[in-house]
Amino acid sequence: MPLFDALLELADDHLVLGHRVSEWCGHAPMLEEDLAMPNMALDMIGTARSLYDYAGQVEGKGRGEDDLAYLRSEREYRNLLLVERPNGDFAHTMLRQLYFAAFMHPYWTAALTSEDETIQGIAGKAVKEMAYHIRHAGEWVIRLGDGTEESARRMADAAEALSIYVGELFEEGAAEDVPALPRRADLRATWEATIAEVFDEAGMTFEPSKYPQSGGRDGRHGEQLGHMLAEMQSVHRAHPGATW
Amino acid sequence: MPLFDALLELADDHLVLGHRVSEWCGHAPMLEEDLAMPNMALDMIGTARSLYDYAGQVEGKGRGEDDLAYLRSEREYRNLLLVERPNGDFAHTMLRQLYFAAFMHPYWTAALTSEDETIQGIAGKAVKEMAYHIRHAGEWVIRLGDGTEESARRMADAAEALSIYVGELFEEGAAEDVPALPRRADLRATWEATIAEVFDEAGMTFEPSKYPQSGGRDGRHGEQLGHMLAEMQSVHRAHPGATW
């Protein structure tokens, strides 16, 4: 079921990144970010819930959002490698967020005119949120890139570390044959323009990787995702069938 | 069943500390310690296995070592708070090990003459291992306490951080009414002598805490144990009833 699979891919992206961002909660560099982090996490987890819910309907086997989120293994998760990367420092987290949002914003914009009304509805809410994420994360990339020597070095490290995960954003995955969803490859130019604009203000240059990594869509993840899911699913799995 | 409960307490101590120490594997400060850490972890996990196995027999409900290790929740674990503490830096880890081994060595020595032959057998093996742990960890406490300014500061921090967990070592717990097991309170003098000797060489003084913490024997743990168990039990719980 290509639509089901494509919805899962999108949902997993949002849940996994939402989870990562939520790990900052109470541990951010300043109180304003202790508010911004759960805010962004909430946006992404909210979108994930709508997508899982719709995926469950499309599948038609009675699986709900929690079945899909809590009862699939690491190898069944289809998220991008980018979103599962550990938080690293604040520079890594903000650059990862910018990379993701700079892709999802044009994606949801394109989805606003989808032939599928449920997708339209999800896109309508998400497109505004992603605009905020671009702004918030982008401002931090600029501040850190053009801040102190240390912050510039950390931002450069983040750019170097994350560049290999960018290419996967534009792979079609299961959505190849789903006309209701935007073509990912078509969004590369917009993504590059957004990043170029931010990097320019930050005094940085985007260097695409010669050897981009992928595999997330086939469940070939990094080693960190398994640990994340072990924790995320622990209570749910310890009480099979319970209602929360 | 006091014997069953007392065996679980001991087993949990060894498994939880073994798990903590195993987390160092591949991440130690030098290759020799990359060997010593799994070595100590193996000793403790081996003892835990014998204790769980015996506890299962005593209980007589057919629960084996894995049932007891993998299918009890955080609130059912009865380990000491000391052993669940996060590894912290190398100084914390080594001091925690010294505190534990300096207690378990006289404990197993006393258990060598237990009226219970299974306990005698477990003690016979464990007593040698704990002597090695005292030596290994004790040497590191001395090296770090009497090393550089930084190492002395870190060792002092560790001593300050861990002192509140010492008192619980000497609480009888479920073994109160188990004549086959040594009295914990009786071992305090030996423990203090071992620590005093090491601390003296390390140029440190042991300061007992005014407000010792306890609760581990009643399953009132710190917040870190739940995360450890979530990870430890994840695969086992994801495949109920499977054989490995």
Place this chain on the structure above:
Amino acid sequence: PEFLAAFQARVDAEQKIEPNDDMPEGYRRTLVRQIGQHAHSEIVGMLPEGNWITRAPSLRRKAALLAKVQDEGGHGLYLYSAAETLGVTRKQMTEELLDGRAKYSSIFNYPTLSWADIGTIGWLVDGAAIMNQIPLCRCSYGPYARAMIRVCKEESFHQRQGYEIVMTLARGTPEQKAMAQDSLNRWWWPSIMMFGPHDADSQHSDQSMAWKIKRFTNDELRQKFIDATVPQAEFLGLTIPDPELKWNEEKGGYDHGPIDWDEFWRVVKGFGPCARDRVAARKKAWDDGEWVREAALAHAEKRRARKLAVAAE
């Protein structure tokens, strides 16, 4: 003394004191201490609940918990702002928290040991906080009173949400029900202690009452809380862990068993189970974030300099 009398008269007339008004130094100091502690409590309070965000057993609960923890950060933010109107900076207050000079509510030095604790904290801890805070909405100091109005509105939402979590557990599987009861057993007494020492042993009360910073005594508020909570527990089918708890027809409220004041003072003095870990976690966040805050300042400075340079051309 004349000034003090005039000030007291304004307070007695229920007039709000505002930042630019003259005020007695003691009044200012009491408020700075109290609002600061309150702000710190919100911030430290993010940790015990934050401990379960990554393990929340359903996505709906995870989202609600995230929103709640975010609200707590928000409360911290407006309380720090209220304190700042009294001439102290957020940075100063944060440093006092991290070096142990400033206190925060002892309740947050207890660990969250199961998912049920997320429900129980909402139900009992937020419930007790609201009892304490509703009178503060009429506090004589304007900015604090206004902050509290907003805080209380959100807290009572959290309280209902927490109660609903506990209800779901209490009506769930036997394991879930046991989890709820266990959680109530651990949080009941610490919640009761949140109202502070008995009136006879309370230091700051009288002057605070006169200045209308405080409007009810510790024991009055505690009684209100117990009277409101006991029927809720009964409705859930859970047992409050106090064998001496019983209805007193005469006073029209519940009598409760003796509070363990040794435990209370131990935790207040900073020897609660998680005290060290809580401050260490906040300190780590603060220290790890230093380069970020520095970079933000440096960038703002650069930007300002560039603007000036452009303007000068």
Place this chain on the structure above:
Amino acid sequence: PEFLAAFQARVDAEQKIEPNDDMPEGYRRTLVRQIGQHAHSEIVGMLPEGNWITRAPSLRRKAALLAKVQDEGGHGLYLYSAAETLGVTRKQMTEELLDGRAKYSSIFNYPTLSWADIGTIGWLVDGAAIMNQIPLCRCSYGPYARAMIRVCKEESFHQRQGYEIVMTLARGTPEQKAMAQDSLNRWWWPSIMMFGPHDADSQHSDQSMAWKIKRFTNDELRQKFIDATVPQAEFLGLTIPDPELKWNEEKGGYDHGPIDWDEFWRVVKGFGPCARDRVAARKKAWDDGEWVREAALAHAEKRRARKLAVAAE
């Protein structure tokens, strides 16, 4: 040239070269590189397997895995010692690993994604390593040959243990069997690539063969490995992910499908999936441990000084 001929004659006569013997610089350099790489591989190899220690699904397996990872550290230790006999220090070699100058086996840049990988690594990766290493027990350089004898003995224990893990899964629940098959699918081709490029494309081979550092070509060893492994997979009821794999009666061995050399070179060049993470993990351990190593040195120094002072009295 006369020296070279004499050296070659000793090697040809199967005499062992020992640390204090004269040897050609190229021979020394080749060995330092090879033994160093081998040692690094053992050390980095602790990481992918170490990734599952904390999640091993039974205590028995957890203990066995710990013991295995410890053995790998031990192999690293005696291999570094063997390399040190050639005049290079462990510290130097470690620094070369951490700054990317020295290589290690590319196989460890693949991630371990399920418990089955722990079995598969033992079965295939250790199996391939043994094929490579058994001839090294007869290597012309004495210390290396002796280290390899010990290594090989332990590796074949690991290999049997790994096979047994996979067998347990293959005979387990449908999910466990799927896990085993999935793991084989991911590790088969990387294991086949462990033998290096085809003989026609291999750089270092000829001279190494002449010096009896190497005794079989890459393709010979690969063929041996495939021939040994295919029946094992069949016995387990698992399918090797190579549709072109089939028995060739004529050559008395299996033919296999084409190897993805782009993938091979990509990973060899350091762009394997976990390459960055592996080196980062080792570097973090090294950097975080610096104060410990410094303290150990400082303490040894103090102790020596005190001993001298006592002796001088």
